[in-house]
Amino acid sequence: MSSSGLEDLYREIILDHYRNPRNRGSMEVPPSQRVEAYNPLCGDEVIVYLLEKNGVLEDVRIEGQGCSISQSSASLMSAAVKGKTIEETRQIISDFKKLMSIHESKLEDGTDDAQMDIDMDAMGELAALQGVVRFPVRIKCAILAWNALAQGLDEISGSSPDEPRQVEK
Amino acid sequence: MSSSGLEDLYREIILDHYRNPRNRGSMEVPPSQRVEAYNPLCGDEVIVYLLEKNGVLEDVRIEGQGCSISQSSASLMSAAVKGKTIEETRQIISDFKKLMSIHESKLEDGTDDAQMDIDMDAMGELAALQGVVRFPVRIKCAILAWNALAQGLDEISGSSPDEPRQVEK
Amino acid sequence: MTDTDIATTKTQLDVEHIKQDFPLLSKGFHGESIAYLDSAASSQRPTCVIDAMSGYYNYSHANVHRGVYKLAEEADRLYENARITTGKFVGAPDPAREIVFTKNATEAINLIAYSWGMHRLSEGDVVVVTEIEHHANLVPWIMLHKERGIELRVIPMRDDYLLDLDNLEEIVDGAKLVACTLMSNVLGTIPPFKKIADAAHSAGAIVVADGAQLVPHAHVDVKELDCDFLAFSGHKMLGPTGIGVLWGKAELLDSIPPFIGGGGMILDVKFEGIVPAEIPTRFEAGTPPIAEAVGLTAAIEYLDNIGMNNIFHHDAELTAYTIDSLKNTFGRDITIMGPDTTENRGGVISLALKDIHPHDLAQVLDESNVCIRAGHHCAKPLMRRLGTSATARASFYLYNDTSDADRLIEALSKAASIFG
Amino acid sequence: MTDTDIATTKTQLDVEHIKQDFPLLSKGFHGESIAYLDSAASSQRPTCVIDAMSGYYNYSHANVHRGVYKLAEEADRLYENARITTGKFVGAPDPAREIVFTKNATEAINLIAYSWGMHRLSEGDVVVVTEIEHHANLVPWIMLHKERGIELRVIPMRDDYLLDLDNLEEIVDGAKLVACTLMSNVLGTIPPFKKIADAAHSAGAIVVADGAQLVPHAHVDVKELDCDFLAFSGHKMLGPTGIGVLWGKAELLDSIPPFIGGGGMILDVKFEGIVPAEIPTRFEAGTPPIAEAVGLTAAIEYLDNIGMNNIFHHDAELTAYTIDSLKNTFGRDITIMGPDTTENRGGVISLALKDIHPHDLAQVLDESNVCIRAGHHCAKPLMRRLGTSATARASFYLYNDTSDADRLIEALSKAASIFG
Ligand SMILES: Cc1ncc(COP(=O)(O)O)c(C=O)c1O
Ligand SMILES: Cc1ncc(COP(=O)(O)O)c(C=O)c1O
Ligand code: FES
Ligand code: FES
Helix, strand or coil, X not given: CCCCHHHHHCCHHHHXXXXXXXXXXXXXXXXXXXXXXXXXXXXXXXXXXXXXXXXXXXXXXXEEEXXXXXXXXXXXXXXXXXXXXXXXXXXXXHHHHHHHHHHHHHHHHCCCCCXXXXXXXXXXXXXXXXXXXXXXXXXXXXXXXXXXXXXXXXXXXXXXXXCCCCCXX | CCCCHHHHHCCHHHHHHHHCCXXXXXXXXXXXXXXXXXXXXXXXXXXXXXXXXXXXXEEEEEEEXXXXXXXXXXXXXXXXXXXXXXXXXXXXXXXXXXXXXXXXHHHHHCCCCCCCCCCHHHHHHHHHHHHHHHCHHXXXXXXXHHHHHHHHHHHHHCCCCXXXXXXXX | CCHHHHHHCCCCCCHHHHHCCCHHHHHCECCECCEECECCCCCXXXXXXHHHHHXXXXXXXXXXXCCCCHHHHHHHHHHHHHHHXXXXXXXXXXXXXXXXXXXXXXXXXXHHHHHHHHHHCCCCCEEEEECCCCHHHCHHHHHHHHHHCCEEEEECECCCCCECCCCHHHHHCCEEEEEEECCCCCCCECCCHHHHHHHHHHCCXXXXXXXXXXXXXXXXXXXXXXXXXXXXXXCCXXXXXXXXXEEECHHHHHCCCCCCCCCCCEEEEECCEEEECCCCHHXXXXXXXXXXXXXHHHHHHHHHHHCHXXXXXXXXXXXXXXXXXXXXXXXXXXXXXXXXXXXXXXXXEEEEEXXXXXXXHHHHHHHCCEECEEECCCCHXXXXXXXXXXXXXXXXXXXXXXXXXXXXXXXXXXXXXXXX | CCHHHXXXXXXXXXXXXXXXXXXXXXXXXXXXXXXXXXXXXXXXXXXXXXXXXXXXXXXXXCCCCCCCCHHHHHHHHHHHHHHHHHHHHCCCCCHHHHEEEECCHHHHHHHXXXXXXXXHCCCCCEEEEECCCCHHHCHHHHHHHHHHCCEEEEECECCCCCECCCCHHHHHCCEEEEEEECCCCCCCECCCHHHXXXXXXXXXXXXXXXXXXXXXXXXXCHHHHCCCEEEEECCCCCCCCCCEEEEECHHHHHCCCCCCCCCCCXXXXXXXXXXXCCCCHHHCCCCCCHHHHHHHHHHHHHHHHHCHHHHHHHHHHHHHHHHHHHHHHHHHHEEECCCXXXXXXXXXXXXXXXXCCHHHHHHHHHHCCEECEEECCCCHHHHHHHCCCCEEEEECCCCCCHHHHHHHHHHHHHHHHHCC
């Protein structure tokens, strides 16, 4: 990582997605799925719309407001999963959460068992969010939209949610 | 004062009054007055009986149990006020409380305005209790019986009490 | 504090010198000089406070309450002395009986809500708060609303960030209790407390002052304020964490039952019932914050030595300077959420720069080692009134000077360029 | 702790060496060497604990909860790390969620009584305590008796100072909550907690363990105890004043409403109502004891380093030695109020010498710089059972050795001669 944590956090890609969010807007419900994620710590909110057809996320839209990290993460997410299958999307969520948990796990155990096998190349632009882990309070920002996405997938699959709906402590 | 606070506290007179308490016992009520004083901090108790006739304390008796200081102070008190007029007794109470308050006043104000005019000679054996002021927690012990006495006088005079009935903090 | 007090003293603080007493400020955070602008959340503490506590722990510690041995007597004496010092600091008429040590200001206010409120208030009784309160002076009353069915009335805020007292008499009419902050931790607003207290008393209500913000920064006297209860915290006034203060009028304290039950607060315990102790012991169950009381004593002595009026004046000057610079530098890009004068406000500046999110602002400022707080500042209803979910807040204390303000502005410029 | 734990470890403490870590014990009180035998009231603390707090105050202090800047992150990290360390120390399955920091053990028990008791108990419901409890584990329940009309049942003490469990099942039958100390602060008695917990659980009650005395002196594991709540204090285990700990099972904590209301414990506040935060934050209103948590972490590390089983064994040996010496020296003149074995007891010795009043005893001992406590030890019902109003109590910790015990006996001899 570069010596300046700040430049690592506010990478050009992130600022770009913050200034020009992709897939901004809403969709009709139904056929689409609408899921909210609320960050109680700051009062910010992300709303995710998912349009699934034959196991594929045909369209994804984002509404809400918040800091540059939560908004750009939502935008990056929407770009990353649009057109992907449910299966693929779950994998991306899982990889992204792994990326974000590196620091948190260190925090709790003091151990550095964070040599997780994440294929950084496959993550594409999402990798730009890696710098967030150096700022523990902001991880919650980055994860916000992803919690909504995960919950939306569960609702689509009709399964009971296997992820907490709110930001983890 | 002597260098050993302890010898100052447990003077021979005090130990003598503790081992051989004067005026121990009870009296019929009425004609006598019965007053209890309870030290909530340790659970000890002194009971004072007063027999007044024509403004004179004709007899004084002490019951109860407690530490050497509270018991000897009660015994010394009974000897000091027996046969005295109500007026004289009030003066003795006042002088004794002054003696005991030297330390307390220092404690609260940090000032040494304790050059109080107490006629130590007139106090007789009571002066032996002077060493108690060096032991703040024990002042409450020494004062216990005196609070009962003061209350008893108030009741005899039929006046409303001008002293708190319990040990002051 | 009274206006005359402020007018009569204008001794400039020697901040250069003061900073030397605070290792973090003189030596830096991991060696890097920092501009600490978050004293409204918690202050730093001078070496003398830390030394007082270390000295206590090393050579004077024992549990208090009735220990017969000299060491315990010493601890007792230090603890009771802290009570006197603290009481005198806020002008308590009877410091030995009227000061209760709690864990923080929040517990102090909860003590009132539980001991007074739960026993004196019933369904439909009215409690008045203001729109600018900290959660500490809101949640306990809202919980009473739920538990006891009391009615909560609110003194609103005007658009100039001062309280709207036009309907004061109507609002407090029939109220049993009025709770008001002495200074907003978000806006810096200092309400005209005495006026509110007078109206409340006329209506037959008792008055609770939340002094968490003002007591550390100004001369506060409970007699001049004419409040019935006053709550504040050690950690915002150069003292340790883990200690708060409740001052209450002796008669009032004496008339209410205990809150927390345990050792030290009773005269007698039987399985059938307890006999509570006298005040203030009645409200101090368990081992109290002894070392913290010793630290608070040292903090108060340090503050007294510098002079509360000088501190208030210093904060005011620095605030005026900063607001001027902010406006000159950022013009219409900056919004300051707080009174425009320095008369009715303390050294707390909530701001918004363009539409940069407060958390992004604080993050960028931290890169320049400028420490400000971003968030709702535990004042959610006020945030709603302000139409936002968070503000960026800089706050000053006696160890800040114009160099800190300048660093704030420089770092804000950097943020403006990043998110420009 | 389990019996096997105790049996497997017998490393002798190097007390000579340990004393060096405690300035009061190595350098003396005003230069005079003291025998500190009052750790059951409050322990001394090693230099490393004091240094940890000073270091924190000097270079790492900011308020916790959501500060964005590095200093605040550091404070946050230290505070949450204290939670983990404390939780692991007592074997908490989910330390990050199950540890609540309070101001002392007393507040921890009150939290249960208010948050759980006030909402789960109604008239006629049964709470069980024991006859040997400290007021901290009595008064909160007696207050519920008054406020809610609950019925209080008492597990009695036998003449050998152990609990009488003959009618245990009858006593806990139908109970909602059973509260029991892990070790008596007067007698040293260590009740068979697991047995009581089993009976309580069978009866459908939850179980509260008062660990104030045992947690500092033995390996305590909430899973082995099978308790639902555990309370203890920092200041009795080499930690600072101003901090206590409540451990509670996550599901249980999660099912009860907040106790103290204010900042930090809510998700949202409207005048009409609040939305409480997740656990453990829900129970930590206001600025928490941050420096105290840092100090407690250092204390736990120090204790862990020495080994809790070694400490327990050390206390037991010293207690056996002292009781032997007392009996040899004073014969029938001495009465020891506590179990005769070392199996079911810790290092607390309540005694009576002839008919010398405990306060006189303590006073004379102080002259020889032997610090013991005299009084009811916040256990009035137990005093009644013992037929006295006070005892003289000596208590040991890892920094005491036979030289302290010898000084105790010598000073007692002096007292015997003065009052002989
Ligand atoms: C058995 C027991 N429980 C509870 C307490 C209360 O601890 P604290 O005063 O730290 O709240 C004590 C302390 O004396 C104790 O000995
Ligand atoms: C106005 C006000 N009241 C009360 C509090 C609560 O203080 P504490 O967290 O020390 O209990 C604060 C602290 O943020 C405050 O600013
Ligand atoms: S600060 Fe609210 S989501 Fe980032
Ligand atoms: S100790 Fe009870 S009266 Fe002296």
